[in-house]
Amino acid sequence: MPIDEQRRVRWSDEQPRTRWVDQSAFLSRRPDLRLGGRSHKLDRAGGAAADRISVQHTVRTSTAEYTLLLNAPEWLGRRGVGEALRDAVAELRAVDLTYGPNRPDSLVSKLRRGEIGAGSYPPLADLVDRCAAMRAATDGWFDAWAVPGGFDPGGLLGGWAVERAAARLRAAGVHDYAVLCGADLTVRGHAAHGGPWRVAVHHPTDARRAPLVLEMTAGAVGTSGVTGRRGHVVDPHTGEPADQLVAATVVGPDLAVADAYATALYAAGPAGLAWFRNDSDYRALFAHRRR
Template sequence: MSSLQKRSWVEQVMGLPISVLARGPVASTTAADIAVQAVYRELREVDGTFSTYRPDSEVSRLARGELGWEEASSVVREVADRCRRARELTGGLFDAETPAGGWDPSGLVKGWAAERASRLLAEVDGADWCLNAGGDVVVICPSGEPFTVGIQDPADSGAVVATVRSSGNAVATSGTAARGAHLYDPRSGGAVVGSWASVSVTGPSLEWADVLATAAFVADDEWPRVVSLLPGYAGLGVHVDGTVRAMPTWPSVTPRDAG
């Protein structure tokens, strides 16, 4: 499929670059562009609802007590339910309840929103798609020809430590490379400072890959156990010393893999 048309788009949404790549005979058509613009509109709407940085978002209004849960929109209540399920699955390693007593669903929203918006791309016949939301990737390949997704080196933003050839699975990464020690351990309430610089997870759902990557990073050396909480998911960790460890089910090979 390398000779087929390709087109890419990128916009800043949710405070990060979100890129879309179309590949196939309709990649440069108006239909493809319309679908992509619909994706960006939906993601901007999600950001307007869930951003913790925007004072007018529902999440911010809930935090200030200006909005009660009984008044929250159905989509906010749906995400709250998803966050509760994620907390139960991970034994509290993923928790939208913050140490200060607030509610921050950011660890789930990005993957959930990107996966939900990608359905708009799937409606366009004759194209394969790769949507990358700041390193969280959804792939749609009706042709069966996989995309190659790179796993960024936490120590070098211009390098990759591994690749995944995907014709349908999602990929999510959690770590400190982009935003420093921004993740907290719900068990202690403190910042996560562990032995691993990043944990990447691949599997059928970006929402759950994102949740598992976050919880696995919090779990530190126990991250493979956390990734295994759901069938069909595999993980790869990059140690702070640069060593790469892939689970046996990880669908790629990297020369730095230490097993």
């Protein structure tokens, strides 16, 4: 059940920041980033402009691998760019250490055991509030509390970490970047070639199909189930593994929200498409049934 008849995605706050590109454009211009299928990679299409500093860095935490691409202004200098990169990487590591639900000493684990309250730390309160908001937005199909042992924000934690790292980049003066984690990404501004980030989103199971191609200057792509692995998302209403879809991909302004929507859509199946109204900031790119 491909959701590929949509031709344009619009955000509600400013000018369109993501647009569909005709497939012939994909053939004539290489994408900067590829998502989907069983591999996710970067295409380095040309070097940085003379007044820009282009940096790529990959970091691993205990649960994920992140790749950061920075297209920074020359006035920031290599030392400033390095400091911005270190700050963003430190944030990714801090989220893993401080909020990872599999770490017994994390704030999430302490919250589950009742040792602290959700309001004890502002970032923890924000994380809990986001999970509650997504539970309401998805009719309970994203439910961080419907897991053994209690609260588990894993369905949006990775996207939340990426958005927090991206905020550190902006605070340091870097406003043109892409941050990837597996089949998920958030981007802002322009790529090294000076144009919008060109993102090829491949079909999750059919390598013969041409990818959907997006040109993005602000936004995120969140995916659930892209590897085809069964049982990693549970139907929160029954406790059984979700099995209707092979993958779900959602595009929108914020990666934590897009991730949560993708997880919920994967669990709900076709019924979840009702969440993506014409006036919604989020759109389903893929929602493919399992055969």
